[in-house]
Amino acid sequence: TQLLEQSPQFLSIQEGENLTVYCNSSSVFSSLQWYRQEPGEGPVLLVTVVTGGEVKKLKRLTFQFGDARKDSSLHITAAQPGDTGLYLCAGGRGGSNYKLTFGKGTLLTVNP
Amino acid sequence: EPEVTQTPSHQVTQMGQEVILRCVPISNHLYFYWYRQILGQKVEFLVSFYNNEISEKSEIFDDQFSVERPDGSNFTLKIRSTKLEDSAMYFCASRQDNYGYTFGSGTRLTVV
Numbered sequence: 001t002q003l004l005e006q007s008p009q010f011l012s013i014q015e016g017e018n019l020t021v022y023c024n025s026s027s028v029f030s031s032l033q034w035y036r037q038e039p040g041e042g043p044v045l046l047v048t049v050v051t052g053g054e055v056k057k058l059k060r061l062t063f064q065f066g067d068a069r070k071d072s073s074l075h076i077t078a079a080q081p082g083d084t085g086l087y088l089c090a091g092g093r094g095g096s097n098y099k100l101t102f103g104k105g106t107l108l109t110v111n112p
Numbered sequence: 113e114p115e116v117t118q119t120p121s122h123q124v125t126q127m128g129q130e131v132i133l134r135c136v137p138i139s140n141h142l143y144f145y146w147y148r149q150i151l152g153q154k155v156e157f158l159v160s161f162y163n164n165e166i167s168e169k170s171e172i173f174d175d176q177f178s179v180e181r182p183d184g185s186n187f188t189l190k191i192r193s194t195k196l197e198d199s200a201m202y203f204c205a206s207r208q209d210n211y212g213y214t215f216g217s218g219t220r221l222t223v224v
Contacts, residue, residue, distance in 0.1 A: 045214070
């Protein structure tokens with residue numbers, strides 16, 4: 001069974017602070033995806049990282065895929081209250097089917 | 113932006129009853145999925161569907177579950193005889209031939 005462990009599970013910070021969320025596994029994934037989920041809604045894809053060592057930036061969000069393709073991180077610079085939400089990582093295995101294994105998520109609260 | 117549409121948004125049913133959850137995936141997508149999320153737990157894979165047949169199913173997807181794509185646009189999940197533990201958010205998702213999933217907003221199923 002492939003597991004993805006996310007840490008921290010909960011994070012409460014002040015507006016303007018930086019933060020990093022981690023996603024770790026003992027398994028290799030062909031890609032890692034990060035999603036954001038609002039209460040009562042489905043996950044919304046933020047980014048997909050595919051190559052070991054890859055770094056992608058999305059405005060104030062920086063995503064990194066570990067060299068061994070087993071772990072990933074999400075770094076947010078100068079967090080804003082609008083960043084509040086549940087951040088999920090999901091690992092995909094190769095092949096046409098490409099099903100996702102999700103982590104449990106990090107619930108981020110950014111206080112004004 | 114194209115969306116995956118799910119209906120109903122909330123379904124309450126009595127234990128032992130059959131329910132059908134409906135989804136309209138994005139029209140040019142090729143792969144279709146059902147995931148579920150029990151309250152407070154991870155999003156977990158149920159089944160994938162490609163080329164009009166199931167391509168993979170999880171251990172959760174036992175004989176009481178079935179999927180169908182009856183008319184080329186709708187994608188349904190049927191639960192034949194619901195149990196209390198089937199209460200969850202059920203997410204439909206679709207994707208083209210790249211990695212990116214698009215999830216619907218989900219159906220909250222409550223079995224009483």
